Amino acid sequence: MSSSSPDHSTTSASMLCVEDASEAISDHPSPPSLAAVWQPYDDDSDISELIDAEARHMASADYLRRCGDGSVDVSARLDAINWMLKVQAFYEFHPVTAFLSINYMDRFLSLVSLPVRSRWAFQLLSVACLSVAAKMEEPQVPLLLDLQLFQPTLLFHPKTLRRMELCLLSNLNWTLRSITPFHYLHYYLTNLPSSSSSFNRLQLLSAASDLILASTRVIKFLEFPPSAVAAAAVLCSAGHHKPHVFHHRVNHEMVRRCHQLMEDYVLDTCPASTTKATRGHPPPQSPVAVLDVSTCASCDTPSSAHPQHDPPNKRLRSSAPDVRQP
Template sequence: MVEREKEHLPRDDYLNRLRNGELDISLRKNALHWIFKACTHYNFRELCLYSAMSYFDRFFSVYELPGDKAWAIQLVAVACLSLAAKIEEVNVPSTVDLQAGEPKYLFEGKTIQRMEIVVLNCLNWKIKAYTPCNFIDYYLRKMNDGDFPSGSKITRSLQIILNTIEGIEFLEFRPSEIAAAVALYVSGDMQEKDIDKAVSVFTGLEKDRVVKCLELIQEMKSIRSSATNVGNASISSSEPHSPNGVLDAACLSYRTDGKTVGSCPSSSHTSHKSVLGDWEVEKWKRSHALSMKKLC
């Protein structure tokens, strides 16, 4: 897993592009904001949430979205969560019902399915979960002489892992490194020799990187406030008008099987179809065909 996780990471320059503004970090925050709310609404597990954001980061790092279109990032977020839920969850709502948490835009089911294919192709269909959640139990057991860790320690570890999603600085580290750092953190105060001994049992990891990640976790002023800040990600009020086929979520209206569900009184969008049209998806594919070959 430590070897294979390297094939399931964002592009190498992703973090720097977020730092220098080449990629709009607010788009990532908005996507995380909605995914977090939707997962909470449906009580999805931590692995599903982290996997969805992993797909999003990998996609966002290589695919150039249409400029100034907030609906595009929302559609990608829905597609990523839909893929993660189908793999990690037992009870999965329909793609239309998945759009909980008061998103600004709603999309028809077949539109989300088309976007899923775009995401899958960009990720080369490598969607096996390699997240800190997959490593944490093993590392905690290693540090506990092979014994199963307590439920409270696992719960605390998962909470910390979720809080690392928001901070882009953690994108510098691989999932296994984050899990190892979290395992060290929940074990309490450790001397240098204890850290050396612990890291030595984490096969394939570099001590310096694990310690650096541990220090970053320790620097978080408040894990609880960090988690709360996810729900406070602001969305710009100057959103562009919806393209043909995308409705404002405020209308609470979409189409399924040829029938309109919900209503949008006194809205200029009532004449629009609630679907991102084939022409739009095809335009994405054509306009980015060359760059996709180079990046994906």
């Protein structure tokens, strides 16, 4: 299924309308099951359409080069990703919400140059990206003030964040329904050999989801399209050491290289990864469990920089921007 840009008037109205304080609710809803999160793509034609369109939802071709030559502050990018994943885990957002927020950030940074070593700009962008992604995917979204967890040095005003959201949307040309690795998971898992793993499909889906999110921390994965990342994650989750042909349109060499990279940079460096699951240990308790920064050798951010405390107000609301409460 190919992606199309949302209607501007409808999207802007839903994202930027004024929030009524009475709409906030106090109880945190239970996240839906994994089976309800992703709509399955079962037909070969659906997968072909996704592959045809996925390049339009990736960062520009020279973005990886700019990350390598210092034009993009990759350390600030990693900090932003770590923050997004921590907030996603805290609020139990769907995994695709976190991936979308990182996708928005990379696409924006491939078009707009932020000042190097300007951490406040990256923090502002990361909050805006996560906010927009949550509005796209979550039935309930925290207030903008409550979304700013684990950032003790800066707290952006909602009006500032709404301006940043508009800047983000404009630069992305309002193309928010990005094709992600999660679009392919159901199809790939369905096409795995029945004897490929002792775990059921839901457990493999959870494990592959964790691997996909963990891979976002490694800059080299930007080279690969979502179809290859999803294939590599499924293969790693199932304990396969050789690429499997899921679809004739999926680039076999891309999958092989991505699979090797995932084994080298994700499985081997994160002790909480799904390698343990394929070796007889229980799979992750939650599909939205994210590898903690402090346990991942590939992440340099100390855990002390992210205090694990509840916000003073963990209210959630419908998809609309927030205002300060009197």
